[in-house]
Amino acid sequence: MISRMVLATLALLVPAAAIGEIPAPMAWNAKTLWDAWPTTRVSPPDPWALKHAGLRVALDQLNTRHPGLFSIVEEGLSSEGRKIPLLRVGSGPTDILLWSQMHGDEPSATLALMDVLNWLGTNQRDPVVQQLLSKLTLWIVPMLNPDGAERTQRWNAQEIDINRDALRLSTPEGRFLKAIRDRVKPVIGYNLHNQTPNLQAGKGGSQVAMALLSVPGDEAFSETPGTRQTKRLAVKVQQLVNTLVAGRVSRYDTDYTARAFGDSMTRWGTATLLIESGGWAGAEEAERLVRLNFVALLGSLSAIADGSIEQVKVQDYALIPMNHRDALTTLLVRNARLAGGRGLPPFTADLSFIVPGPFVGDALHYKEPAVVEVGDLSYAKGLTEVDATGMLAVPWPTAVPPEDWSSLKASLAARGLAEVNEAKLVATVHTLGESAVAKPGYTGAVLLYRTSGTGPLTLEGAVLRGKVVGIPVIHVSTEATGTPP
Ligand SMILES: [Zn+2]
Structure with missing residues (x-):
């Protein structure tokens, strides 16, 4: 027997359901989805290891495990003849098109889409899944650029950026996506990418884990019913992520780009939400980004299906902090005295380093760990930092393959450079x-010597391949390594 008070409370919690009617399904919250992912995921641990063949095997397995959940309605052909499947999931009146990895080296969302499919298949009796599949029809193109994925490169086999080919349509992948759009006329598009991990959510903010854009359909960024909806979706995704870890969502910074696909989709009538996976420094970073995509995709799609997206305030979109570039780096060595080479006398300098990840993205194109900047970097932030106050830093090219710290120390000691006076060290460099x-x-090592009065310098540590050895590092911000509850 349910008391009147409980009924009244239920009525408050579920305003859409009148007492006596079947209550509307309760949407999943972000934490439920986050916690469900480890037992739901079918995606492999390394997103960049998933290639076209692996994707096809995974889709076959999902199809066997969940017969009838999705169908492959059509297959496009890549430049090199790889078949690009178009999946249809659900049978609802609202058509939504999701495509991932049009940049071949940006795989996070491809893996998340596989996990989403497994979630939908595993929970087909869940009223929320039933509602989603009866209200929406999802058209999914996972890995639009399989030739680029094969090479772990941004471009397709013609070396064209498919995301700049929406007007000319020189690429078969672009023509395939355009043909789907023209035939299905989806009301919403999800354009799924990875951005450089070294961006902050607003000036001085946390490392961006996910950047969002209500993609404009014209130069003026005119607001239309479609862009209002994608703004609501962006806010919804921000809310979902903030539940798990606050301050890691930004707005993607871009101009209107007529030849880009997202912009063209919006202009053609498919209002498009751009989701860019960023970085989330710490253990299992790549997997946590896939997991975050899983939450963002399922959480926002279910909000469309249950209508709750209409309650999200469009104006909150403007409050999402912008991507902030050029101030976040992998490692920052602060306040060193630097004997920078060329026999110049030491001077005070900060040094920033970048350790490139597995993809190029649209920013810095370093192939191996390297110095990015020398000078006053007090405005900048490192995912890890070293306070080199009282230390002399000197560049020291390392052997290829690079020595480890103990052999490097031993070779320096053998040359009389473990304890050394400054003039001799500078002259040797x-x-x-x-x-x-x-x-x-510069990709070699940077040695860090402790100075003490007029005595010799003592070798204390080094930066080797962008990693600090021998001395403690500071993980600057707790949010840089923070994990959700
Ligand atoms: Zn991209």
């Missing part, structure tokens, strides 16, 4: 010429 100059692009 000078003999190495231009290979020992700390400058943007």
